[in-house]
Amino acid sequence: MYKQLTKEDRLRIYEGLNRNESLSEIGRAIGKNRSTVVREIKRNREAKPCSYTGRTKRCARKKEECLMQGACGSACLRKSCWRCEKGCNPDCPQYIAYECQRLSSSPYVCNSCSKRSHCDSENRYIYNPNSADERSSNRRSESRSGYSMEKEEVLRLNEILSAGVSKGQSIHNIILSNGGEEAFGYSERTIYRYVDSCIFPDVRNIDLVRKVRYRPRKKGSSQVLKVDKRCRIGRSYEDFRSYMDLHPDTAVVQMDTVEGRKGGPCLLTIHFTVSNLMLAFVRERNDSASVIDAFNRIEEMIGSYLFHVMFPVILTDNGSEFSNPRAIEEEPHDGNILRTLVFYCHAGASFEKGACEVNHEFIRRVIPKGSDIPLSQPKISLMMSHINSYAREGLNGKSPYDLFALIYGEETLQKLGIQRIPAREIILKPELLK
Numbered sequence: 001m002y003k004q005l006t007k008e009d010r011l012r013i014y015e016g017l018n019r020n021e022s023l024s025e026i027g028r029a030i031g032k033n034r035s036t037v038v039r040e041i042k043r044n045r046e047a048k049p050c051s052y053t054g055r056t057k058r059c060a061r062k063k064e065e066c067l068m069q070g071a072c073g074s075a076c077l078r079k080s081c082w083r084c085e086k087g088c089n090p091d092c093p094q095y096i097a098y099e100c101q102r103l104s105s106s107p108y109v110c111n112s113c114s115k116r117s118h119c120d121s122e123n124r125y126i127y128n129p130n131s132a133d134e135r136s137s138n139r140r141s142e143s144r145s146g147y148s149m150e151k152e153e154v155l156r157l158n159e160i161l162s163a164g165v166s167k168g169q170s171i172h173n174i175i176l177s178n179g180g181e182e183a184f185g186y187s188e189r190t191i192y193r194y195v196d197s198c199i200f201p202d203v204r205n206i207d208l209v210r211k212v213r214y215r216p217r218k219k220g221s222s223q224v225l226k227v228d229k230r231c232r233i234g235r236s237y238e239d240f241r242s243y244m245d246l247h248p249d250t251a252v253v254q255m256d257t258v259e260g261r262k263g264g265p266c267l268l269t270i271h272f273t274v275s276n277l278m279l280a281f282v283r284e285r286n287d288s289a290s291v292i293d294a295f296n297r298i299e300e301m302i303g304s305y306l307f308h309v310m311f312p313v314i315l316t317d318n319g320s321e322f323s324n325p326r327a328i329e330e331e332p333h334d335g336n337i338l339r340t341l342v343f344y345c346h347a348g349a350s351f352e353k354g355a356c357e358v359n360h361e362f363i364r365r366v367i368p369k370g371s372d373i374p375l376s377q378p379k380i381s382l383m384m385s386h387i388n389s390y391a392r393e394g395l396n397g398k399s400p401y402d403l404f405a406l407i408y409g410e411e412t413l414q415k416l417g418i419q420r421i422p423a424r425e426i427i428l429k430p431e432l433l434k
Helices: 007-018 023-030 034-044 129-143 151-165 171-177 180-184 188-196 237-246 288-302 304-310 325-329 350-366 377-388 400-408 410-415
Strands: 252-259 266-272 277-283 313-316 334-338 341-344
Touching: 007 023, 007 034, 007 129, 023 034, 034 129, 151 171, 151 188, 171 180, 171 188, 237 313, 237 341, 252 350, 266 288, 266 350, 277 288, 277 350, 277 377, 277 400, 288 304, 288 325, 288 410, 304 400, 313 350, 325 341, 350 377, 377 400, 400 410
Parallel strands: 252 313, 313 341
Antiparallel strands: 252 266, 266 277
16 A cells, blocks of 8 residues: 655665665665655755855856856956866856756765765755655645645636626536536536635625525635645745845845734735834735735835835745735736745744734734724724834834835835824824724
């Protein structure tokens, strides 16, 4: 019977790699095929960027093929750059990063490599049994929850359903007119469940004539919705750390949701870690479409250039409202242009975006947990103006408003609806919104 690899199996793989055993030998030791060991290593190896900054860069291009001169920008008298003792310049237009052959063939990792401390390869991979077991467990958990549906499929179904619903047709009739359930690809019950989960932009329960007559059944537990369960591939917390190691000066924006009463309006909170300023946008329902709309509105307020500058990297949690990262990352008018990068924390590890979580304390002073969130953006902007004008001891007595205005300008804050509140007029109690 097929069984998942255990932690003991992964520990044996790790020991075998360190002893430079062949993958076939490792497979026989754990009672698995060699291909199983290969898949395990490729799936769960960790990228380890080089931390030795003193080494020279090595170009994959042969020296005889290099005809560049003065790639470093200085007045160099050498006939070609490859003769320079400083090594190759990564900014050279002919530079090709050197990749070690061990990473594209057996053993696919650097565990037993004697040259690991002074390797010329840009990328390095290490197999660690503990992180491999954790990744496998998270991947298995995610694959068993939520709905798996690509963005293109959502839009295709939305177009078919909205065309029929706008004419007063029922879901049953729409499926029949499109060849029945087999040709349509989804059962009637499944489509109703998708509509109930609000994954279609133009089809809601209120649009279905008969459904609005019935009171919805009470559910023991709400099912988490994910538009695409593979959305976290390449966007995990490990990928975030690797990206930040390569781009240490990049500003990080943390994102989260603040809920009021269950099922009512909620807030999308956006926290700028450098200045400690937080924005909040009210949403009628806690779904991915409202998050995407909020970011599109922000770009309209401040312009595309400033959006790229302010939002280079976004770190958020695993909530279903953030399960469509491509729509957040891509420009709405051109999907080939990226306006930001989205990464996810580990499940249940809110401390990985602790600055955002701590700042929610100020919102809870004005909107206590369980209270209704007003469905009025001017009121929410007023609340955030008071919070951002509040001086912080950790900022040497300055307010987030002051630091943000210093970096991006006071005009940007006004475009975002944030005003400076005099210190003596700041109110952080529920009375502010009454």
